[in-house]
Amino acid sequence: MDEKNNVEQTEVKHKRRKRYSGTHPKKFEEKYKELQPEKYQETVKKVMEKGSTPAGMHRSICVDEILEFLNIQPGQRGLDATLGYGGHTKEMAAKLQGKGHLYSLDVDPIELPKTRERLAAQGFGPEILTILQRNFAEIDEVVKESGLLDFVLADLGVSSMQIDNPERGFSFKVDGPLDLRLDPKKGVSGAERLKSLTEEELEGMFIENADEPYADVIAKAITRYNKKGIEISTTTMLREIISEALQFIPEKTRKDDIKKSCQRCFQALRIDVNSEFEVLFEFLEKLPHVLAPGGRVAILTFHSGEDRLVKKAFKHYQREGMYSDVAKSPIRPSDEEIRSNGRARSAKLRWAIKA
Secondary structure: OHHHHHHHHHHOOOOOOOOOOOOOOOOHHHOOOOOOOOOOHHHHHHHHHOOOOOOOOOOOOOHHHHHHHHOOOOOOEEEEOOOOOOHHHHHHHHHOOOOOEEEEEOOOOOOHHHHHHHHHHOOOOOOOEEEEOOOHHHHHHHHHHHOOEEEEEEEOOOOHHHHHOHHHOOOOOOOOEOOOOOOOOOOOOHHHHHHHOOHHHHHHHHHHHHOOOOHHHHHHHHHHHHHOOOOOOEHHHHHHHHHHHOOOOOHHHHHHHHHHHHHHHHHHHHHHHOOHHHHHHHHHHHHHHHEEEEEEEEEEEOOHHHHHHHHHHHHHHHHOOOEEEEOOOOEOOOHHHHHHOHHHOOOEEEEEEEO
């Protein structure tokens, strides 16, 4: 009996808890303190004080500017068209003071349940907040339930927790499957999309979706892999192909230029995979018809293509008499916000008021 117990004890080895590797662990799964903000508040605070976004979190941008413009009053009905981590939703729901209702939409089946649970724990349950897994292009369907809306917000940026998770494939900085879908259960992945496009189509995508100056060179390099039957299946593979293709850039600026091209190409592919411009166009078309008279809409964009679409739509519907006023120029994040959150740097906020 004793011999048996000794054998069992030697077989069961003591497992040490994984160490939090320094103040900035490199691997996503090693950042367990950042991924549990309710448990490790001090660590999260330190990461944010350094101007970084903790893993698995998202820091809402232009919150004060958005709330000032929307001027939310208790009893109103509103919509956060892009729920994400729920930061904007939380602040808007708080302004209702328990009266009225807020609807929030998101297509991401991975992050949405986490955000719903987080907001419910903070006191924002179904009596004040309705969260739906829907694309914001379906805003007209939402209004059948909600009625005309007094305020709408759309934050068109990809959430930090999506970017940081290597399994989602949004970032070229970490290795992972080249997926890039906001809803991994729908459509085709980035890898499949690259495989299906011709050289001309690839070049057009990089230009139209991201103004990539080396679109022709990068498209040619990707096409060579396609012709050999080699699938570009990971984020690292695509990054290395872009890097190899741009070795002709003078050494002085090469590293920085390659990084910028990687950012633009991943952005362009993400926009294509999720049909983001088509979805935004449909949303902007329906928007004036779902706002109550005097209703306010604010849209936060993060690159020139999105901003151009929003600007043109707002001006068009103002000429049509559907908006009484629109932003003459975009509102930018404060210098202080940009210093504390680098991801705010490219943000532009535009607004319109329903006639």
